[in-house]
Amino acid sequence: MIATLGRFSIWFALAIAVYGVCVSILGIRRHRPALIESAQGAIVSIFGLSSFAVLLMEAGLVGHDFSLEYVARNASLDTPVFYTIIALWGALEGSILLWIWLLGLMSVLAVMIESKRQRELMPYVTVVLLCISAFFLFLAAFPASPFTTISPVPPDGRGPNPLLQNHPLMAVHPPGLYAGYVGWAIPYAFGMAALISGRLGETWIRTVRRWSLVAWGFLTIGIIVGGRWSYEVLGWGGYWAWDPVENASLLPWLTGTAFLHTIMIQERRKMLKFWNVALVIITFALTIFGTFLTRSGILSSVHAFSDSGVGPLFLGFIGVVLFLSFSLLVYRSDKLQAEGDLDSLVSRESAFLVNNLLLLGFAFSVLLGTLFPLLSEAVRGVKVSVGEPFFNTVNVPIGLSLIFLMAIGPLIAWQHASIESLRRTFAGPLCLSIMGTGICWFFGVRGLYPLLAFGLSLFTVITVCQEFVNGARTRRRKTGEGYLTALSKLTSRGRRRYGGLIVHLGVAFLVIGITASSVFKLEQEVTLKPGESLQLGRYQVRFDDLSAWQEPHRFVVQGNFTIFNSNHKVAEMRPAKRFYPTEQQPIGTVDVRSTMREDLYLVLSSFAKDGTSATVKALVRPLMMWIWVGGWIMILGSLIAIWPDRRRALAADSVEEYVAWQPGRS
Amino acid sequence: MRSALFALLVAGILSAQWASAAVAGSLEEQTLRLAAELRCPVCQNLSVADSPSEMATQMREVVHEKLQNGESPDQIRNYFVSRYGEWILLAPTRQGFNWVAWLLPFVAIVGGGGIIVLTIRRSIRRGHKGNVEPSGSTDPRYTSQLDEELKEWEQ
Amino acid sequence: MATWKKLSLLLSIIPLLLLLAYGFKTNPREVPSPLVGRQAPPFALTMFDGSHNSLEQLRGKPVVLNFWASWCFPACYEEAPHLEAAWQTYRDRGVIVIGVDIQDRDADAKAFIDRFKFSFPNGPDPQGKTSIDYGVYGVPETFFIGRDGTIHYKHVGGLDEKVLKAKIEEML
Incomplete structure (x- = not known):
């Protein structure tokens, strides 16, 4: 029943998508608004049908309908309901279904919000979105159907991969990432619409900037939460392994960040038109590339789903997207000439250009590193690995230059910055951050990179604060408001600018956290008998005993530890190992004690069966929490920037612009 | 001139890593540092230093033992390359x-x-x-414009 | 925009797609061993039955060195009967089959040996010395060591009867 309905709704949605593409092309050709409206109706119906399909799948999962192959493989009678529900994105077919639903949701929102304002572009946007939907619906209808049945019906399912039912963050990480991926389809569709229609003014840029911010925000959530999940579940004490699929999620984030910055140049100076369309194409192609890497199994990765034959289809899709989009782009290249000119090498515009260079350079090195094993095998016939040591060596200097730019960029004047204004803006923060770096050195920070990382992050924090303080002070002088009122009004009047600055602040926190937690990491692995303890940093970790019990779907062995800090008991920690009947290797569960100052991270590596000893790996990672705090600040900043203005967008723009035009005011 | 500067920069960046690797610490620290350069064969893109797997634990012990026997980091790296191939190194060797x-x-x-x-x-x-065009950076025009705009908004 | 620029922009997509397509042809999990064709690393094992085996003693005989584990399901379970059968067939012609059990608990390993009624020598690999020396990265893996002590062939994954027979014949 579920299978039939599900398959029917997917097929029907696919048919509607194809129909929608046809009528909208016909409508554009013959100038028939009725046909265009019908195509927009198609988008709404696809969303309706895919929602229905998702509900059916959830009904199948929660209702343990093991006649569905997907349910039999990814749910079981013992699995808790929560993890049964999120098993929707635990494997290939379900995640494609989720993808379709998210794309449907975004498309409907785009049509509802923009169709009145963007009458000229909307028909083309509809075509592009329907084409993308059609591709994914095709996948769900044929090679990766979530509604295939099996017989005989097994009495119980296998249950989700234990790694995916070990932590509630699995409910956030994949959907966040997918929403981020899917979100870029909207700016891409507008970019393509601009290219096809030849309306290459600033309209499409102004429309997509909020959509891009939404996509960027979701991608940020997906990546940060993914790091957190890795830290708390995989039990290796880290959060980012430069795994191919992690890299694939970082790539569109980097190019998308570049896009968010250069659209400002196009809005204000009518330049970089070609580059912006190219960036939005690259970003969208990279989101598909990310999915491709996860599904194709061409590189080994923690995230790789089993090889399923959709790989070549994805590759074909990437090829078609790239060729069609870039052909259109070069076809329209004459219309994409800059209308403005630059005035100086030292200006906001130049800062943005260098920022793009570095972001794209970062992305390029990540892409090259990710694909280099393939390249090496193709050229030399030798398999090599490219991992953390490579990416750290190559990307840390690029990243540090980016932070430097992030600190100074927003404060450099548009068009032309005079030496005088630069001095006025940066002399104070520079002095303070050099002093701060000196203090870091005094407290034992050594090495060029860590000092630079701390110094530049501090520099960023100071310049951002200076910007807020100066803005609020100016406002206060003009309006006589209280300090806090001035600050909040300042932010809400220039949401985009101040939201952006808050994102920069978050990045600075993130970098401080990353640096401190990796440079000053303490690590020890020891086998302890009950009552014995290990000393790590300020902490004394005492092994008390082991306990073990049976849960419905797993067997758990837990180590009980008491933590002392200079003879004061501060916590009890319980890392465990969970044994799932379907897995040969147990899954470790770490215990982390987080404070703003440092994280204590315990992993139960192994234990004697009779409980007489346990091997524990203990890590102390200073300022680890700052990474997550930084992440949340980044998301807060993007929320502020996305939040719709009560006043007309245009008015806000102009004010924002004037505020931005005055560096170093006091 | 520029290319020489570039070469210097890259050499500096690439050697920054080496310099830090040359600083000797305790045997445990040296072991972890070397293990961080080796790929755990049974894991997905984790280093021997990070991986919680048994194979990685055993490999850390091998590294530790070899260091104790006075073998140099290069000898140990070569040992693993001779057994597993270049694949075992998490960063490609700097050659060819x-x-x-x-x-x-x-x-x-x-x-x-x-x-x-x-x-x-x-x-x-x-x-x-x-x-x-007049350069806008220090133009007082914009300051007054801002003031006007702000005033207008407050009304 | 100059035509050559347009063309080169479009053409630059092709090598990228080709590289990705090449990825379908390769298996990231299959890593060729540098040991093949070289002298086999020496090993000295204490078997589960207490006897000793080392490569030194076996010089002059073809050796099939199989790395397995009881938790390696299903590949190790599938190849186990073939190994025992090959041992029965070829032991009279001087071929030695040796099983090395890695990353395992002794009790589980002994149950595995009983289950498949292994009569060829099997021993544990304490601290993984031998498996690391042989560059083992997963189980099962099998090395075919010729009479002169060089590694003739390495097989990754479960063995079937045909490969096993063919490779042993080649060494005889």
């Missing part, structure tokens, strides 16, 4: 074709930087030929 991976990002950035500088210069020249 592998230089493509190490250098291409920097070449691309420097090349891109050159293009940007040229573009900006050309654009500035073009701008000067046409009507010369």
Whole structure:
């Protein structure tokens, strides 16, 4: 029943998508608004049908309908309901279904919000979105159907991969990432619409900037939460392994960040038109590339789903997207000439250009590193690995230059910055951050990179604060408001600018956290008998005993530890190992004690069966929490920037612009 | 001149890592540092230092033992390469074709930087030929405009 | 925009797609061993029955060195009967089959040996010395060591009867 309905709704949605593409092309050709409206109706119906399909799948999962192959493989009678529900994105077919639903949701929102304002572009946007939907619906209808049945019906399912039912963050990480991926389809569709229609003014840029911010925000959530999940579940004490699929999620984030910055140049100076369309194409192609890497199994990765034959289809899709989009782009290249000119090498515009260079350079090195094993095998016939040591060596200097730019960029004047204004803006923060770096050195920070990382992050924090303080002070002088009122009004009047600055602040926190937690990491692995303890940093970790019990779907062995800090008991920690009947290797569960100052991270590596000893790996990672705090600040900043203005967008723009035009005011 | 500077920069970046690796610590620290360069064979993209798997634990012990016997980090790396192939190293060796991976990002950035500088210069020249716009940075006009705008909003 | 620029922009997509397509042809999990064709690393094992085996003693005989584990399901379970059968067939012609059990608990390993009634020598690999020396990265893996002590062939994954027979014949 579920299978039939599900398959029917997917097929029907696919048919509607194809129909929608046809009528909208016909409508554009013959100038028939009725046909265009019908195509927009198609988008709404696809969303309706895919929602229905998702509900059916959830009904199948929660209702343990093991006649569905997907349910039999990814749910079981013992699995808790929560993890049964999120098993929707635990494997290939379900995640494609989720993808379709998210794309449907975004498309409907785009049509509802923009169709009145963007009458000229909307028909083309509809075509592009329907084409993308059609591709994914095709996948769900044929090679990766979530509604295939099996017989005989097994009495119980296998249950989700234990790694995916070990932590509630699995409910956030994949959907966040997918929403981020899917979100870029909207700016891409507008970019393509601009290219096809030849309306290459600033309209499409102004429309997509909020959509891009939404996509960027979701991608940020997906990546940060993914790091957190890795830290708390995989039990290796880290959060980012430069795994191919992690890299694939970082790539569109980097190019998308570049896009968010250069659209400002196009809005204000009518330049970089070609580059912006190219960036939005690259970003969208990279989101598909990310999915491709996860599904194709061409590189080994923690995230790789089993090889399923959709790989070549994805590759074909990437090829078609790239060729069609870039052909259109070069076809329209004459219309994409800059209308403005630059005035100086030292200006906001130049800062943005260098920022793009570095972001794209970062992305390029990540892409090259990710694909280099393939390249090496193709050229030399030798398999090599490219991992953390490579990416750290190559990307840390690029990243540090980016932070430097992030600190100074927003404060450099548009068009032309005079030496005088630069001095006025940066002399104070520079002095303070050099002093701060000196203090870091005094407290034992050594090495060029860590000092630079701390110094530049501090520099960023100071310049951002200076910007807020100066803005609020100016406002206060003009309006006589209280300090806090001035600050909040300042932010809400220039949401985009101040939201952006808050994102920069978050990045600075993130970098401080990353640096401190990796440079000053303490690590020890020891086998302890009950009552014995290990000393790590300020902490004394005492092994008390082991306990073990049976849960419905797993067997758990837990180590009980008491933590002392200079003879004061501060916590009890319980890392465990969970044994799932379907897995040969147990899954470790770490215990982390987080404070703003440092994280204590315990992993139960192994234990004697009779409980007489346990091997524990203990890590102390200073300022680890700052990474997550930084992440949340980044998301807060993007929320502020996305939040719709009560006043007309245009008015806000102009004010924002004037505020931005005055560096170093006091 | 520029290319010499670039070469110096890249050499500096690449050797920064080596310099830190040459600083000797306790045997445990040396073991972890070496293990961080080796790929755990049974894991997905985790180093021998990070991986909680049994194989990685055993490999850490082998590294530890070899260091104790006085073998140099290079000898130990070579040992693992001779058994597992280049694949065991988490960063490609700096030789031959592998230089493509190490250098291409920097070449691309420097090349891109050159293009940007040229573009900006050309654009500035073009701008000067046409009507010369007043530079906005220290123009008091905008300050007053802001004030007006703000006042207008408050009403 | 100059035509050559347009063309080169479009053409630059092709090598990228080709590289990705090449990825379908390769298996990231299959890593060729540098040991093949070289002298086999020496090993000295204490078997589960208490006897000793080392490569030194076996010089002059073809050796099939199989790395397995009881938790390696299903590949190790599938190849186990073939190994025992090959041992029965070829032991009279001087071929030695040796099983090395890695990353395992002794009790589980002994149950595995009983289950498949292994009569060829099997021993544990304490601290993984031998498996690391042989560059083992997963189980099962099998090395075919010729009479002169060089590694003739390495097989990754479960063995079937045909490969096993063919490779042993080649060494005889």
